[in-house]
Amino acid sequence: xxxxxxxxxxxxxxxxxxxxxxxxxxxxxxxxxxxxxxxxxxxxxxxxxxxxxxxxxxxxxxxxxxxxxxxxxxxxxxxxxxxxxxxxxxxxxxxxxxxxxxxxxxxxxxxxxxxxxxxxxxxxxxxxxxxxxxxxxxxxxxxxxxxxxxxxxxxxxxxxxxxxxxxxxxxxxxxxxxxxxxxxxxxxxxxxxxxxxxxxxxxxxxxxxxxxxxxxxxxxxxxxxxxxxxxxxxxxxxxxxxxxxxxxxxxx
Amino acid sequence: xxxxxxxxxxxxxxxxxxxxxxxxxxxxxxxxxxxxxxxxxxxxxxxxxxxxxxxxxxxxxxxxxxxxxxxxxxxxxxxxxxxxxxxxxxxxxxxxxxxxxxxxxxxxxxxxxxxxxxxxxxxxxxxxxxxxxxxxxxxxxxxxxxxxxxxxxxxxxxxxxxxxxxxxxxxxxxxxxxxxxxxxxxxxxxxxxxxxxxxxxxxxxxxxxxxxxxxxxxxxxxxxxxxxxxxxxxxxxxxxxxxxxxxxxxxx
DNA sequence: TGGTTGCATTGACAAATATCAAAGGGATAC
DNA sequence: GTATCCCTTTGATATTTGTCAATGCAACCA
Numbered sequence: 119x120x121x122x123x124x125x126x127x128x129x130x131x132x133x134x135x136x137x138x139x140x141x142x143x144x145x146x147x148x149x150x151x152x153x154x155x156x157x158x159x160x161x162x163x164x165x166x167x168x169x170x171x172x173x174x175x176x177x178x179x180x181x182x183x184x185x186x187x188x189x190x191x192x193x194x195x196x197x198x199x200x201x202x203x204x205x206x207x208x209x210x211x212x213x214x215x216x217x218x219x220x221x222x223x224x225x226x227x228x229x230x231x232x233x234x235x236x237x238x239x240x241x242x243x244x245x246x247x248x249x250x251x252x253x254x255x256x257x258x259x260x261x262x263x264x265x266x267x268x269x270x271x272x273x274x275x276x277x278x279x280x281x282x283x284x285x286x287x288x289x290x291x292x293x294x295x296x297x298x299x300x301x302x303x304x305x306x307x308x309x310x311x312x313x314x315x316x317x318x319x320x321x322x323x324x325x326x327x328x329x330x331x332x333x334x335x336x337x338x339x340x341x342x343x344x345x346x347x348x349x350x351x352x353x354x355x356x357x358x359x360x361x362x363x364x365x366x367x368x369x370x
Numbered sequence: 371x372x373x374x375x376x377x378x379x380x381x382x383x384x385x386x387x388x389x390x391x392x393x394x395x396x397x398x399x400x401x402x403x404x405x406x407x408x409x410x411x412x413x414x415x416x417x418x419x420x421x422x423x424x425x426x427x428x429x430x431x432x433x434x435x436x437x438x439x440x441x442x443x444x445x446x447x448x449x450x451x452x453x454x455x456x457x458x459x460x461x462x463x464x465x466x467x468x469x470x471x472x473x474x475x476x477x478x479x480x481x482x483x484x485x486x487x488x489x490x491x492x493x494x495x496x497x498x499x500x501x502x503x504x505x506x507x508x509x510x511x512x513x514x515x516x517x518x519x520x521x522x523x524x525x526x527x528x529x530x531x532x533x534x535x536x537x538x539x540x541x542x543x544x545x546x547x548x549x550x551x552x553x554x555x556x557x558x559x560x561x562x563x564x565x566x567x568x569x570x571x572x573x574x575x576x577x578x579x580x581x582x583x584x585x586x587x588x589x590x591x592x593x594x595x596x597x598x599x600x601x602x603x604x605x606x607x608x609x610x611x612x613x614x615x616x617x618x619x620x621x622x
Numbered sequence: 623t624g625g626t627t628g629c630a631t632t633g634a635c636a637a638a639t640a641t642c643a644a645a646g647g648g649a650t651a652c
Numbered sequence: 653g654t655a656t657c658c659c660t661t662t663g664a665t666a667t668t669t670g671t672c673a674a675t676g677c678a679a680c681c682a
Contacts, residue, residue: 199526203615207530221526223519230526249512253505260501266518267475273525274451274473274482278459280532281576285639316660324533326640331661347648347660363455537669568630578670583631599630599678 137168137191137241147215147302148189149243149258149265157255164251166242177218177232177240184222186242190214193238194313197221198321199230208322210272211235211296211314214303217265235313280324283362288323289333290361293343297352308355312348389420389443389493399467399554400441401495401510401517409507416503418494429470429484429492436474438494442466445490446565449473450573451482460574462524463487463548463566466555469517487565532576535614540575541585542613545595549604560607564600 139150140158150158168191171177177188180200195212209230212218222228223245252259279288301307312319316327316334323330337343342358344351352358391402392410402410420443423429429440432452447464461482464470474480475497504511531540553559564571568579568586575582589595594610596603604610 199530201530205530205534207526207533209526209529220519221523224516224523229523249508249515253508253511256501256505259505259511263501263518264476266515266522267472270518270521270525271473271476271481273522273529274459274461277461277525277528277532278451278453278457280529281459281573282457315658321533327660328641328662329639331659332639335661567628579630580632580671581669584669587631 137165138162139165142191144189144191144215149217149261151261152257153255153261154257157258160251160255161258164244164247166244169240169242171234171238171240173234173236173238175234177234178222178228179231180228182222182228184219184226184228184245186244187217187219187222187248188232188240188242190216190218191239191241193240194235195232195238196235196314196318196322197230197232206321208314208318210276211322213299217269220266220269235318276322285323285325285329286333286336287362288325289319289330289337290342290358292319292323293350293352294355294358294362297355307352309349309351312350389417390414391417394443396441396443396467401469401513403513404509405507405513406509409510412503412507413510416496416499418496421492421494423486423490423492425486425488425490427486429486430474430480431483432480434474434480436471436478436480436497438496439469439471439474439500440484440492440494442468442470443491443493445492446487447484447490448487448566448570448574449482449484458573460566460570461528463574465551469521472518472521487570528574537575537577537581538585538588539614540577541571541582541589542610544571544575545602545604546607546610546614549607559604561601561603564602 139145139148139153139162140155142148142150145151145158150161153161166186169177169188171193177195190212192214195218196208197210197212197218198206198208200206212232218232218240219228221230248262252262279291283291296310296312297307300310314322316330319325320327320330325333334343334345337358338345340357342352342354342361344353391397391400391405391414392407394400394402397403397410402413405413418438421429421440423445429447442464444466447470448460449462449464449470450458450460452458464484470484470492471480473482500514504514531543535543548562548564549559552562566574568582571577572579572582577585586595586597589610590597592609594604594606594613596605
């Protein structure tokens with residue numbers, strides 16, 4: 119882990135790493151969604167190459183000057199916020215096609231840390247240039263707004279989770295969310311590897327790692343999932359969904 | 371309350387309600403921030419008039435088609451999300467100069483409800499036209515992005531609160547946040563009226579209303595605040611801030 | 623003005639989750 | 653290949669918050 123910190127001092131842009139939205143199989147999930155071929159190639163020219171990160175490396179840190187947003191090309195990230203008083207909250211996990219770094223726009227400084235949870239690859243999208251291009255291409259401008267808005271809506275969902283659900287409901291919602299996102303990327307919705315630790319899941323869900331572990335075990339005992347360390351197989355998706363039923367379920 | 375629902379069926383645009391950013395004393399807090407006089411008058415022409423709402427009225431509801439964002443001109447709002455399974459989460463409280471409705475951009479449909487908690491007034495900002503103008507006025511475009519980004523950062527702060535703080539810490543953070551926002555608007559940071567019920571505070575903070583009430587009482591017993599129903603006076607701001615000190619405070 | 627209704631407070635108890643502690647299992651580094 | 657370290661699991665107990673219930677307070681309506 120300390121080794122990674124050291125490597126991270128110099129931002130490792132990989133100039134040879136060719137990226138082209140038009141060739142990318144994530145284009146339907148990512149920023150170029152809905153662009154014409156012509157507009158997409160203009161976006162291609164803007165994108166400042168790719169960058170590879172090893173597991174554990176930071177893509178950016180809170181306090182770094184904001185210059186670009188990032189599109190995850192491959193791999194898996196977490197973002198987290200640290201406060202002066204020592205609190206640490208994981209605010210999200212990002213996978214291929216998802217956009218990172220929009221928190222930095224408001225203060226021109228990143229407000230959270232983004233860390234690769236496995237060897238990963240991102241596209242750099244310089245923000246000043248993206249704004250310039252998006253004033254020319256209306257559909258790009260609108261899609262950028264949609265991406266930012268989607269992040270706001272996603273955050274509201276997390277607030278709902280943290281504000282109204284109990285431990286097992288939170289974990290069920292989390293697993294179903296991962297399942298759905300893997301599925302959208304062509305992976306199995308039922309079987310996947312968790313890239314994060316129990317502690318990171320707990321931080322995201324507002325629980326202690328022991329509580330997360332116990333909930334996993336309970337789900338397994340109940341035949342909802344099969345779990346071994348980081349490998350998860352969802353056996354009973356409807357059963358998991360049923361856990362999210364209303365707290366006043368007997369009434370409704 | 372039912373009377374309000376009825377009134378709300380017809381959106382009450384108030385055509386006579388003159389609004390002009392250039393004359394508005396909220397312009398430093400609101401969307402026109404940083405615009406030249408000339409650009410501000412272009413924004414003025416775009417703004418589709420104002421709308422007045424009585425306490426309890428909805429500005430918009432989840433499911434409504436998205437057309438505009440709104441700037442709070444006067445008054446006080448809450449936003450909340452309802453799920454099919456009957457959960458209800460207050461996602462924010464908005465006061466003068468703050469922007470409402472950005473959740474609707476992503477799906478072209480509002481995803482939450484916005485309700486006036488006192489008689490209020492908003493400016494309508496038609497979003498299609500705002501995008502058109504912002505492709506011409508770079509500073510407007512950039513400021514819009516900052517406003518959306520600020521919302522994302524704010525949401526991360528709420529996640530931190532919900533994920534890592536205990537009941538009294540949450541309430542202290544909430545009161546300090548209100549205090550700071552009232553202060554920024556020229557009101558007393560120490561004495562204000564809460565526009566929302568204990569239940570709404572609880573929903574926002576992920577607590578039951580009884581827990582909120584007990585925390586208020588405890589703060590009063592400890593001489594941190596003086597509270598009588600909805601009237602709050604903060605007696606000891608540093609004391610409240612100290613409550614947010616690290617959970618591992620003995621160590622650090 | 624008096625009653626009604628909704629909101630707030632408080633108490634006693636129950637339930638959920640955190641904390642502390644110990645031990646086992648895998649992955650990683652040497 | 654083996655030792656180490658980190659992650660995970662599980663148990664016993666403590667703490668926090670929720671639930672249920674009763675009462676009080678205040679504003680609003682008739």
